[in-house]
Amino acid sequence: MLGRNKLNDQQLVDAIKNGDKDAMVQLYKDNANSIKNHVLKNNGNADDAEDVLQDTCIAIWEKIRNDKLELKAKISTLAFAIARNQWLKRLNKLSKNVQMDVINTEKMAAESDSFQFDDKKKVQEVLGMVGEKCKELLTYFYFDGYDMNTIAEKMNYNNSDTVKAKKHQCFKSLQEQFLKKYNREDFI
Amino acid sequence: MNQDHLYTEEIDAYLQGKISPEEMAAFDEKLNTDPSFAEAFKNQKLLSELIKENARLELKDYLKTHGQTKVVSSKNWLQSKVFAIAATAIILIGSFVVFQFYSNTKLEQNIALEETGPITETEKQEPVVVSPESDQNMQSESYNDKAMLNEVPPPTIEELKVLEMEIDDAPPPIDQDSEDLYYKKESDYNVAQEINIKDTFLFATSLTMLDLNGSNESYGFGKKSQSKSAQLPEAASNSNQAKALEDKKKSFDTAGLSKSKIANKQNIKTKFIVEFWTSPINFKGYKYVNNIIQLFGLNNYNCKLYTVNGSLYLRHLDKVYQLLPCIDGCAYKLEVDPDIIQFILKQN
Numbered sequence: 075m076l077g078r079n080k081l082n083d084q085q086l087v088d089a090i091k092n093g094d095k096d097a098m099v100q101l102y103k104d105n106a107n108s109i110k111n112h113v114l115k116n117n118g119n120a121d122d123a124e125d126v127l128q129d130t131c132i133a134i135w136e137k138i139r140n141d142k143l144e145l146k147a148k149i150s151t152l153a154f155a156i157a158r159n160q161w162l163k164r165l166n167k168l169s170k171n172v173q174m175d176v177i178n179t180e181k182m183a184a185e186s187d188s189f190q191f192d193d194k195k196k197v198q199e200v201l202g203m204v205g206e207k208c209k210e211l212l213t214y215f216y217f218d219g220y221d222m223n224t225i226a227e228k229m230n231y232n233n234s235d236t237v238k239a240k241k242h243q244c245f246k247s248l249q250e251q252f253l254k255k256y257n258r259e260d261f262i
Numbered sequence: 263m264n265q266d267h268l269y270t271e272e273i274d275a276y277l278q279g280k281i282s283p284e285e286m287a288a289f290d291e292k293l294n295t296d297p298s299f300a301e302a303f304k305n306q307k308l309l310s311e312l313i314k315e316n317a318r319l320e321l322k323d324y325l326k327t328h329g330q331t332k333v334v335s336s337k338n339w340l341q342s343k344v345f346a347i348a349a350t351a352i353i354l355i356g357s358f359v360v361f362q363f364y365s366n367t368k369l370e371q372n373i374a375l376e377e378t379g380p381i382t383e384t385e386k387q388e389p390v391v392v393s394p395e396s397d398q399n400m401q402s403e404s405y406n407d408k409a410m411l412n413e414v415p416p417p418t419i420e421e422l423k424v425l426e427m428e429i430d431d432a433p434p435p436i437d438q439d440s441e442d443l444y445y446k447k448e449s450d451y452n453v454a455q456e457i458n459i460k461d462t463f464l465f466a467t468s469l470t471m472l473d474l475n476g477s478n479e480s481y482g483f484g485k486k487s488q489s490k491s492a493q494l495p496e497a498a499s500n501s502n503q504a505k506a507l508e509d510k511k512k513s514f515d516t517a518g519l520s521k522s523k524i525a526n527k528q529n530i531k532t533k534f535i536v537e538f539w540t541s542p543i544n545f546k547g548y549k550y551v552n553n554i555i556q557l558f559g560l561n562n563y564n565c566k567l568y569t570v571n572g573s574l575y576l577r578h579l580d581k582v583y584q585l586l587p588c589i590d591g592c593a594y595k596l597e598v599d600p601d602i603i604q605f606i607l608k609q610n
Contacts, residue, residue: 132322197315209316219278248309249309252305
């Protein structure tokens with residue numbers, strides 16, 4: 075990263091598409107001031123600002139990796155819009171949590187579609203139950219949205235069928251170990 | 263293929279939005295009717311979210327280790343003294359530029375005056391004696407320039423020289439009652455004379471203490487000097503010689519000396535500290551507050567101060583400027599009255 079020339083928007087998108095994490099670091103640095111200032115000016119503290127900035131970068135990363143980003147505007151504009159929404163969501167969530175504490179409806183929480191991943195250690199623990207190769211493959215598939223052929227190429231598998239079989243194997247292993255140790259309710 | 267595998271494929275397609283609306287309807291139906299399918303769906307959904315979340319956490323860790331240091335350091339840089347000094351310097355330079363632009367616009371007006379103004383005089387280096395020319399009962403007074411300002415070598419920007427000027431002759435007595443004395447003779451004007459270097463400071467190029475025995479009283483040109491001024495080419499061309507003396511006097515009163523008459527009421531200080539400044543942006547102009555006069559942009563220090571009819575004038579080489587009290591910096595304004603100019607230029 076040191077000494078590397080600053081990428082323009084298109085180069086940044088291309089780099090992230092290729093999985094270049096340093097491109098995301100550039101995204102992070104370029105937008106740090108505007109996003110953090112926005113959160114700080116809108117009832118957020120420094121931790122909130124950092125979280126929103128990180129979430130924004132990762133949201134853009136995901137969009138680019140999943141081919142869901144069309145470069146119509148400047149990335150900085152997009153980043154700021156995403157950050158604003160992220161912060162609004164968090165504020166809403168905070169107010170919802172307050173309401174839920176008051177109403178205390180467990181059923182509502184159980185039926186909610188959204189999962190709570192507040193315990194980061196627990197998340198990492200779950201994924202730690204499978205090997206690195208499995209984790210990489212599952213991440214490519216679920217997080218990056220790569221198809222089997224792309225994964226085969228990236229991970230040097232013979233063909234998409236091999237990847238499909240491997241993926242099933244990995245997922246099943248993860249599922250079994252997860253269900254042994256946790257309940258779904260732990261993450262709701 | 264076992265049942266689990268099928269579930270996985272189908273649910274993956276659903277979770278990734280890769281199924282058709284018809285398949286989606288069938289899928290929803292199955293979720294509602296098949297509890298084991300619903301259970302498998304929930305598990306798979308949670309696990310896929312966990313995989314995503316884990317990937318996000320890994321990326322966040324990468325950002326934390328690779329991104330934050332520079333942001334923090336850039337914050338420190340913003341808060342650093344170097345930044346504060348740089349910002350101050352930029353603001354100062356910016357305000358100087360704005361100030362110069364403002365003063366330049368003022369100067370432009372005076373350039374026009376300069377071009378049309380009556381300027382005829384040669385520099386005289388030797389002290390001269392000015393004899394009284396009026397018929398008043400006044401003694402002739404000699405103006406002996408003991409040291410000319412231009413004899414002092416121009417100081418460098420590092421040294422600010424305090425120069426003191428003294429005047430030997432006292433202000434002449436004024437007889438306001440006599441109509442003939444309304445205009446006074448040339449010898450009544452005061453000329454700065456002596457310069458001694460006293461001290462050094464930084465930044466300004468030169469500082470002159472000028473002791474000027476100006477009078478607060480109203481006095482002006484004598485009749486002879488008035489008629490004499492009429493013989494000057496500029497005055498001749500500008501005024502009708504055929505006009506009566508009284509008319510001329512009247513015109514002086516209304517036009518040329520009207521300012522001076524107003525200024526008569528002002529209390530002109532008799533002791534002036536004159537500072538010669540060099541502006542980094544070449545601002546030309548002056549500030550005149552109380553008895554302190556700051557002259558900007560005059561490279562040649564051959565300056566003298568005069569009071570004429572109670573107004574303060576600055577002579578720089580062959581140009582005469584009227585100095586009015588000015589706090590914020592004013593452009594040098596050339597005196598337009600040819601008689602006052604001629605008179606001052608005649609003083610050595």
